[in-house]
Amino acid sequence: MRILMTCDPEIPVPPGKYGGVERLVSGLCQEYQAMGHEVYLVANSESTEPVHKRFGWKSKKSRGLKNVLANAFQLREIVREIKPDVIHSFSRLLYLYPMFISGTKVHVLQTYGRAISQRSTDMARRICGKYIHFACCGAHMLKNIKGYEDWNVVYNFTDTDYFKAPDIERKYLVFLGRIEDIKGTHEAIMVAKKSNTPLIIAGNIEPEHQEYFDTKVKPYIDGEFIRYIGPVDDQQKQSLLEGAKAFLMPIKWEEPFGIVMVEAMACGAPVLAFRRGSVPEIVVDGTGMISDSIHEMAKHVGTMKCISPAALNRYVKNTFSREVIASHYINLFYQWLKQ
Incomplete structure (x- = not known):
């Protein structure tokens, strides 16, 4: 099968640092090719993903009529x-319209990892x-x-070959994510x-959330019982999660997926x-506990020792x-091509 992948033009594929969607596109490109398919990619012109042929967008901005x-x-x-x-599109729907108005007939899957517009x-x-x-x-x-x-x-998927779940003593809780109100750092x-x-708290502090950190998080940091270690790379993340008794996700918004939950479980942390x-779709029986309050979540901390790290992995x-995940997509593609 000949598959064209598209990604918004702002960040290269694979991304240097931040870039959740770009990581997904990179992983799918690799897996589709491992399954024997011919893959093409349209993305930021600085992308280095090894595919059959790569195209750089003319504009590196996805907003604005001219772009x-x-x-x-x-x-x-x-x-x-x-x-x-x-075409497996992770870029803007608007990019498809001239192609279809011109009479092109090709199946397109538009994948959303953000709010959907009716x-x-x-x-x-x-x-x-x-x-x-x-x-x-x-x-x-x-x-x-x-x-x-x-x-x-x-x-979404994670790199299950990278993350391990060692059978070691786990002594602390982890919060990992952007430091802001909707992520629930204070609640953690x-x-x-x-x-x-x-x-242990790890994550970025964006300028617009500095006041939240200064008033709701910083006053509790003592360097021992409550620690803040800043942003972490993949290796540091793995080490941090491998020693966690549990990963805390007290979110206050409708997070589309939350890949860090999956990464935590891959490292053996419920x-x-x-x-x-x-x-409710990710945290199922035997992988952790869902709660509706700080009090309830605190009660659940003591029950996590009965969950097997190996089973989580x-x-x-x-x-x-x-x-x-790549197989799910490929099965859909074949289904449409047979119609």
Whole structure:
């Protein structure tokens, strides 16, 4: 199968540092090729992902009419050149329109890892007809979408070959993510204090959230019971999660997926999370506990020692590995091509 992957133009594939979507695209490119497919990529011009052929977007900005038109008409010409069987799009829907208005007939899967616009997807159906298909990384994202019956829910993946789950003593709790109110950093501190369990906090502080850190987080940091270690790379993340008694996810918003929950479980750390966003889809029996309050989450801390790190790692490999997720997508592609 000839597969064309597209990604928004701002960040290269693979990304140097931050870039969740770009990491997904990179992993899928690799896995599709390992499965014997011919893969092409349209992404930021500085991308280095090894594929059959790579194209750099003319504009490195995905917003603004001039930028959108430049990339949209470029995509039309690329499709005419390589004649893909399927387009797997992680870029803007608008990029597809000149191609379909010109009469191109190729199946496109538009994958969402962010809020879904009913208006945009309805417009795409009118323009692209039966050749447009949609997927998202969590079923909860579809609760307010009309006509969601033909949507496909395909979760994000993590590198299950990288993350390990050693059978070692686990002594502390971990919060890992952006330091801001909706991520629940302050709530994680309260859980640690109520459960009398040390907490290590890791993550970025964006300028707009500095006041939150200064007032809701910093006053509790003592360098021993509550520690803040700043941003971490993959190696530091792995080491941190491998020693965690539990990973805390007291989110206060509808998080689309939350890949860090899966990474924690791959490292053998069960997840304690609030009942928001994708949490009920990811945290199932034997992988952690879902709660509705700080008090309830603190009570659950003491029950985590009965969860096997090895079993958590197996759950992630069977459900969220790159091979499993890529196979889901490939099966969809073959289904559409047979129609």
